[in-house]
Amino acid sequence: MANERMERQTRQKEHIREALKECDEFISAQELHRKLEDAGQRIGLATVYRQLNALADSGAADTIRLGGQQLFRLCGDDVHHHHLVCTRCGHTVEIEPPSETWVRRTASKYGFTVSNHTVEVFGLCPDCQKAEEGSAGSKAESAA
Template identity: 75%
Template sequence: MTDGVTRHTKQKDAVLQRLRGCDDFVSAQDLHRKLEDDGVRIGLATIYRQLNALADSGAADTIRLDGQQLFRLCGEDAHHHHLVCRNCGKTVEIDPPSETWLRNVAQAHGFTVESHTLEVFGLCPDCQQADGR
């Protein structure tokens, strides 16, 4: 038996195709609107399911920004981190801190490292300029 994650469906293809066209993180609602603008009829719940399945499988990144869950297809390299503009959503992949640094910080606080993600939020140069900073 297959489920919606592994089964090849028109809805999954539509979500993937449209997500590939997004360079930055996008919400399910924004993706739904873009698909509707393209003439694709698909339910918002289906988009949420597909996006969460992509995130669960590691094919998409997900972050929370201003209380909203956003998604982005992962690049070719398996493990990466991001700078994210909290104003416009522009996203840049960055090199991660060293594993040694992560383990030392965790150990200093009595933690062990099982996994990690790193998203740095701020303003991109364009938004800083528009904001007068």
């Protein structure tokens, strides 16, 4: 019975990893769970949360907070990296991190030592900027 349970957990973990691999952008546990269910996978939401957090803890997945929820994305490599994240559509681009010298100098300036760091830059991607400009123009036209 223990082997059967372990095999099931391993299969579920692999299904979660595969589904996450298919996502180019960050995704919430709820959205990933829905995607798994739509594909016919019977995996509990709590299991999805647990596995996503385990992937993030091991460094295999990135996690960010956006719009009050935690989002996940499978890392393409083991290289330390940072992101630009669109606050409207969630589009994400990996960016070069600030230099370690800058990080340590800034921390030292305030009496901190650095144990690790994460840099996420939030804003609007070019497509969402265009959409925002278009909707602003439409509002102006309808007001006239």
